[in-house]
Amino acid sequence: MPFEIVSIEGSPNGPPPARLWPFVWHFVRQIKGLLAVLLVLEACVAAGATMIPVMIGWLVNDINASQATRDVLSHPWLWRIAAPILLGWGACMAMLWYIYDHHYTARFNNLIRYQLARYTLGHSMAYFTNDFAGRLANKVVDGGAAMRDPLRSVMSAVWYCGFFVFASVVAMMRFDVWLAAPTLIWLTGFIASLVYFLPRVRALQLAHARHHTELVGHVNDVFANIGLVKLFGREQEETAANLNELRRHTDSFGAALHKIWLMGASHTAMNVALLMTSPALALAQWQAGRITSGVAIMVIPMAWQMVNMSGWIRTEITNVFETLARVEECMETIAQPYSVVDAPGARAxxxxxxxxxxxxxxxxxxxxxxxxxxxxxxxxxxxxxxxxxxxxxxxxxxxxxxxxxxxxxxxxxxxxxxxxxxxxxxxxxxxxxxxxxxIAVVTQDNTLLHRSIAENICYGRPEASDREMLDAARRAHAHDFILALRDKSGGAGYAAEVGERGVKLSGGQRQRIAIARVILEDAPxxxxxxxxxxxxxxxxxxxxxxxxxxxxxxxxxxxxxxxxxxxxxxxxxxxxxxxxxxxxxxxxxxxxxxxxxxxxxxxxxxxxxxxxx
CATH class of the missing domain: 3.40.50.300 (P-loop containing nucleotide triphosphate hydrolases)
Incomplete structure (x- = not known):
């Protein structure tokens, strides 16, 4: 396939853009070949869906024709036209789902995560000290899905439905120009409502996304400092503060939902009008002898499918703008220029x-x-x-x-x-x-990675042998207590994991691990x-x-x-x-x-x- 996850190592190394659409394009352009395949398949599937009402019309005309026999199934059009269309439509559907599941969903997600994580790691210490570690990790991990899902929605809903409506209008106009009039009026009103509502929905959802981040940051701050909270007996006060954050979160969510409801109500009114006018006009044209009964019957499922698709489009576009708000907040957090950078041509x-x-x-x-x-x-x-x-x-x-x-x-x-x-x-x-x-460093507050003792000691020199690691631990007077360690997963001794930031060890034990790490690093x-x-x-x-x-x-x-x-x-x-x-x-x-x-x-x-x- 045109896109493979191994290609991420050759991805752009520069900072992602600090504006929304360039930020999105920065990642999307890396899978252009895959997107082209998906768009072609979506168009083929939409064209096949459009042909189903047309073929129903053919069948009705064939049945009503004076020369029709009871052996309708032997008619050539069924095998020469309908069967290949349906088989091709099914094949395109199967291929489309396979590519989405196996070559897009997880891989594009991880491509974005990898590049966001790589860029975030390059920020200065000041950047990390001015934010919550949990919040930054959330932006990196969720950033992939926040960008992947809107793109799929645009392809599977907007592109698919747009192509279906276009093909349906063309099919109606081929038989009678006036048949397409209700659909064109409906489409104009539908697009106008999206143009009016979506920017307002986006602003409300961006505000909600920020309130969501503040809520997560507050909860993370309390949990990260739970010892301080319990030491001063402040559980009730922190619960009250959390309730205030939740109220702001709920209010912003309700405001966005209200605007979405108004958009849905306007679409429902337009859908009812389409379902009433389109079949009525088709029947009137049939009664006037301008179209056949098959063409009149064709219009009814087409209108029904468009009405159903309008709800799908509204839901998907609303989700797109909701996730784009998350993308925008991710961009604001991560896509900041580095404050400390290597000079051009810097040497080791x-x-x-x-x-x-x-x-x-x-x-x-x-x-x-x-x-x-x-x-x-x-x-x-x-x-x-x-x-x-x-x-x-x-x-x-x-x-x-x-x-x-x-x-x-x-x-x-x-x-x-x-x-x-x-x-x-x-x-x-x-x-x-x-x-x-x-430069080897031992600090007063030596935090460790939530990994094994051995990985922590060898972090500055991962190629060190087990003998060198054990010698460093003995010189740091850490070997004896390390042998007595056990973790909940069954790891023992040097294979035991130390917990987040080394919380399973005492301060003195963490410091001896850090000293062993410096001894092994052997820096000048x-x-x-x-x-x-x-x-x-x-x-x-x-x-x-x-x-x-x-x-x-x-x-x-x-x-x-x-x-x-x-x-x-x-x-x-x-x-x-x-x-x-x-x-x-x-x-x-x-x-x-x-x-x-x-x-x-x-x-x-x-x-x-x-x-x-």
Missing amino acids: LEVRPGGGRVEFRDVAFHYGQNRKPGDGGVIENLSLVIPAGQKVGLIGRSGAGKSTLVNLLLRFHDLESGRIVIDGQDISLVTQQSLRRL ILVLDEATSALDSEVEAAIQEEMTQLMEGRTTIAIAHRLSTIAHMDRLIVLDKGRIVEDGGHDELLARNGIYAQLWRRQSGGFLGAEVA
Whole structure:
């Protein structure tokens, strides 16, 4: 067939358009060959359906003819014309259903899902932090069906019925021009009503789709934070808030249904008029001797079929506009331009053995806000050189810019000014993927994929052997508790699944899995953001030796609020309001009696709040 799912790898890589019809065409144009086949088959099926009333007319004329005999079945027209038409019509129907089921429905759906998911994954971290993960996943998964179903409705209803009406009008006019008059008047009124109602229905359904998304987002937010809800006993309040969202959802749905009902009422009136006038005119023409009884009989089933099809068209077009509202909302969510993109011709970052020199050159970043220097929470014209292999600790109060500096190194955001250079290579000129694969990160909140322990440990290096994976787990002091794990599906040990975001494991267990993952990844640059904060003292003491070995020969940037965990670093950098205010070793900074000394005395001497103030 002209369309195969394997062709999705050659699909367009650029962003989908940000306007509805170009957005739809972006995907439809990839299956043009398949659509051409479907349209031809639909036309053939519609033409066959039109011929059925015509053949009934032939049969009636044959029966009424003076030369007709009782052996009507032996007449040549039945075998030479009617039988081939009916057989061809049946064959086209069977082929049409087969292609829809086996070459269109699932495959086109998955083509859209694949491309939406691929494009969504390319968005920056800021994009994901500003939305619900469940909402984005829903847009990607439902986007395929939301685009597939309207297209099929247009082909199977609008195109089919349009072709049937056209063929019927042609057949009527062939026998008598006036026979087509009621149908043409009905068709004009039907189209006019669609032109009037459908834009209004679409606007109401788009509003309903947005209310639906808000409802799903609210429920998802509550369920994702169920621990907080129960901790504060807020079930009743959240239920009341959910009821308010449901009322808005119901009101918007009712408004759309009311407009659809008005459209249906107008169509019913026009259908009744067609059923009364078309047969009456046919009988009048027959009585006047202008047409045969067979032609008069032909008009009645044609009118009846058109009336039945009008309801089908109305239902399908209403569904089209309802799903197009979902498509439009999907487009608004996903088809946004990337905020962080690879430079044209970007190459992979290369770090030579023993390399990993990191330089921040006059870096400034304000999260896109118009802040003044010294407002805090930003990076202000910061310059810092970290030689290859040096172990550096970042220190500062909350909001000083420590995590922001790390996020800029990982290029989760683009700089507003300045440069970040690794081994002489500007990170804005290398691919994001190569940059992040050479920087291993352990954070305070280490989430895991809902997959097996083995898959999570090997996520940064999937080609690693089982022996290497087990060695990394032992070095992270995770092997023993992993062996004791069981999941509800019967998976045990390294095959056990960890639940969504690793919820089946404790914080300390998740952190040890994350440390094992970093050990196995073996990247030349290491970032530790509160890497041992979730570990108890005994496990932390046991793992410190492995962490020290892991840092050897690697450029290491460590963030910790417990200064004792990073006091042994080669160098300590103290940040305050996005600026470097102190730089030196532990003893040197204590001797300066600055911010570091104050923080150290506070932690080692019992929270000397007055002194810090």
